[in-house]
Amino acid sequence: NAGVTQTPKFQVLKTGQSMTLQCAQDMNHEYMSWYRQDPGMGLRLIHYSVGAGITDQGEVPNGYNVSRSTTEDFPLRLLSAAPSQTSVYFCASSYSRGALNTEAFFGQGTRLTVV
């Protein structure tokens, strides 16, 4: 099993450009999430999904869009990149077990620089 796969690993964008960060998992997990990691801060939740067709905002959603058309894929779209979106982005997935936590699986991260 590949687990959680993120592409690309590295990306440089110019201010105002748009792009999509890809995330795919092959574990049939219902839950998928996007986090960003910035120096001196803990990971922060951008958007999450509890199943195909269902998404919701996290702590820092502004400037990002998501959709979940299949269980496997959860792309993150940057609409108009800004230098403040320079960060390392992690996708995570986990099983649904009602209100119980299950182990979270993370991708290798995408390092994005906006110039």
Place this chain on the structure above:
Amino acid sequence: KNEVEQSPQNLTAQEGEFITINCSYSVGISALHWLQQHPGGGIVSLFMLSSGKKKHGRLIATINIQEKHSSLHITASHPRDSAVYICAVGRPGGGSEKLVFGKGTKLTVNP
């Protein structure tokens, strides 16, 4: 004040030493996660616990729900244990899709 606080922020140890990393949280939780992040690498789940204690090899995680505190212990530390260790909590009523993270503890183990 952050909902999840870790201490220390940085920790340097000699090979073989016993290491403790602490995590305190200020909100109700459904579970607490300990994660490991190697330099330039992804994040790996070490433990998920909601009560008591768990052990995996040289790693031990404990949690005290009443005191809202968890510890991660590493026995007989080795240079390959050098990494950032991250504490995260899941909120009551939710699964692991909305974790709240501490800032991490950077551990360096010297040979």
